[in-house]
Amino acid sequence: MCSSIDEGVALDLIEIDAASNRGIDDIRDLREKARYAPNEASHKVYIIDEAHMLTDQAFNALLKTLEEPPDKVVFILATTESHKIPATILSRCQRYDFARITTALISKRLSEICKSEGFNVEIDALKLIANLASGALRDAINILEQSVVSDDPPISETKVRNLLDIGDDxxxxxxxxxxxxxxxxxxxxxxxxxxxxxxxxxxxxxxxxxxxxxxxxxxxxxxxxxxxxxxxxxxxxxxxxxxxxxxxxxxxxxxxxxxxxxxxxxxxxxxxxxxxxxxxSGNYNDPIVNINQVDNSKTFDDQKEENVQDKKERNDSIKIIKGKKSYPDSIKDIDEADSLTAKDTNTLNNSEGVEILENGWQSILDSLRYTKGQKFNLKALLVTCTSRKITGDSILLGFSHPSHRERMEHELTIPESRKILNDTFANIMSKRYEIIVENNNVTSSENKKNSELDSPLIRVAQSMGAQIIEQTKKRELDN
Missing domain, CATH: 1.20.272.10 (Zinc Finger, Delta Prime; domain 3)
Incomplete structure (x- = not known):
């Protein structure tokens, strides 16, 4: 009988999950079946796991059965939150409090399991699993099963750490x-x-x-x-x-x-x-500027004159560097000034950012390996990304397949998923960017329209006070 119970094939040992069978109809069904005599054992045993999940009506239905239980029937109410069990139920039960199992006993039991099942697991790995279980043998057995299935023998401590991503102790x-x-x-x-x-x-x-x-x-x-x-x-x-x-x-x-x-x-x-x-601890030194070091001997007017002079010198130096007049003399002047500004502000920063992004892309994927958004695994979505660009404070992710793009767009609408992605990219990039899915559906006509409005000739006209009143399409004339 003990062997059949240990193997889980005993007919007279019935385990009920109260989290799934918590209603009054489930308890009534239990009361009806409890009247029948046991098949093999001397008593029929009902184990109600997570008993605190039963509804008030279900507890009331069970109360009469506990007061006058049928012959040869034993009820075991298992719970981790005994304070949620009604006092009327507790008063009719014998209470046994179970403590956590020691690490040594868990390690010993895991060693016995490995010996009986033929698992090749090192002693250090078993000790690590026992420590991670925090006194719960079931959790330890689950970790052991994952380790044996996930890697080739022998299972070492390093393999268990890699499996759980906990790193070196x-x-x-x-x-x-x-x-x-x-x-x-x-x-x-x-x-x-x-x-x-x-x-x-x-x-x-x-x-x-x-x-x-x-x-x-x-x-x-x-x-x-x-x-x-x-x-x-x-x-x-x-x-x-x-x-x-x-x-x-x-x-x-x-x-x-x-x-x-x-x-x-x-x-x-x-x-x-x-x-x-x-x-x-009082050992932290905050680098605060000492205001007493500021030169207070100069008056406000003196400082104002110095600021004006500094500004004038900076403007003169800018003119010398550019070698241009202060007003647009030609379309070529505007193009050269714009290209110089873009090069100084955006191009260099973006190219450096893209390089950091490409070098750290694998680290980003590893960080999101086991991270799931609302519907999809975030690493799996990023693996399908075909292009990565940086524009200002935004990272544009491109996807060749529309379904992949739609899935990423959906996850970015979820605040929790968007925060995880932004935080992960910020850790690798050492700067916070906003993650945006690049829209590949912009039509060529819209791009052409935007490029026409950005023409240097139009910008020169606008600088002289001209305004765009109407846009018309240019007809193609036959030669």
């Missing part, structure tokens, strides 16, 4: 060292490097809290369990010897603040926490 340890050493620059550089590598920053945040807690406990002469390797444990001891208890407490209080919600790809929350720790 030493990143969080180095980050905690920099923060406690008041080295804000190195701390921010570490966060930025982790972001560019596509590491999930939530794991960096959790690892940072884990190591700071370990440093706090070692500082308090408390021996830790075997969740850390010998090498990592020695590094934690060294860090604890050269930091103060107040610094550790200040860091932990800020990092566990519920208002700090780390995003998988946006480092802003973590960066703000690091800066706040530095400010509270």
């Amino acid at each position: 030493t990143i969080s340890l180095e980050l905690s060292k920099y923060i406690l050493d008041k080295n804000t620059t190195k701390a921010l550089e570490t966060v930025n490097a982790a972001t560019n590598s596509g590491i999930d920053l939530r794991y960096i945040h959790m690892g940072l809290i884990k190591y700071l807690r370990a440093i706090l406990l070692i500082k308090s002469n408390i021996k830790l369990n075997d969740s850390f390797s010998e090498d990592i444990y020695k590094k934690i001891e060294l860090i604890s010897q050269r930091c103060e208890m107040n610094s550790i407490l200040s860091c932990l209080k800020i990092l566990i603040d519920p208002n700090i919600k780390p995003d998988p790809s946006n480092p802003l929350g973590l960066e703000l926490a690091i800066i706040e720790i530095e400010i509270q």
Whole structure:
């Protein structure tokens, strides 16, 4: 009987998901079936999972059955939120509170599973999975299954980290060292490097809290369990010897603040926490200009005359550089002036931006690898992008297929998806751009019309006071 229960084939063990079967009709059906005698076992057992999800009417229907349960029937109400169970139900049940499973027991159970199933998984990988499960054996088994299916044996710790995008565990340890050493620059550089590598920053945040807690406990002469390797444990001891208890407490209080919600790809929350720790430590130097250094010996009129003179000199230098008169003397003058201005302001900046965008394109795709918008995976959409341009503060994405373009346009109408894309591009480009889908449906007649209005001849006429009253098409005359 125990074997059949373990294999999930026992007829007298019935599990009901209260999240899906939460109505009064479902409970009435349960009451009708509970009257029948068990088939194989001595008792028929009903497990109602997530029992707090039942409606009030369903609880009322179940109350009478719990007061006078049928012979040979046992009801087990499983819940993670016992405070939502009505008092009338709780008073008729025996309560058992289950604690989280220790990391050592989870690691041992995973090792037994690997042995029975023939999985080749290294011990360090099993310890990592046990730590990530946070006391939940089911979560640990799920991670183990994903690791075995996703990669070739043997499954190492590095392969598990790559699968979950959590990066090397030493990143969080180095980050905690920099923060406690008041080295804000190195701390921010570490966060930025982790972001560019596509590491999930939530794991960096959790690892940072884990190591700071370990440093706090070692500082308090408390021996830790075997969740850390010998090498990592020695590094934690060294860090604890050269930091103060107040610094550790200040860091932990800020990092566990519920208002700090780390995003998988946006480092802003973590960066703000690091800066706040530095400010509270009193070691942050804000480069503020000392107003006492301003020369107050000159009067307002003197400064005004100097400003006028400086402006005049700048204008004269501009004229010397251009070698042109201050008014348009010909169409050629306007073209040369416009081309010089465009070259100085937009062309160079755009070309540099495009180069940065092309070099960081793969990093952008890696950062959005597991990010889904409202309907579509954002990386999958960007992979179909065929052209990338920069115009001012906007990045134009071109798509050869209309369906791909329409899907990206749809995601950009969703505020959450647009924010994720803008933040990801800003992290790589070191500047915030607005992501726009390039419209390839502009007709040639509209382009021709715009180019005609932008003619140098028309601009010269407009500079002399002319106005466009009417536009007519020029007829083609036969030769």
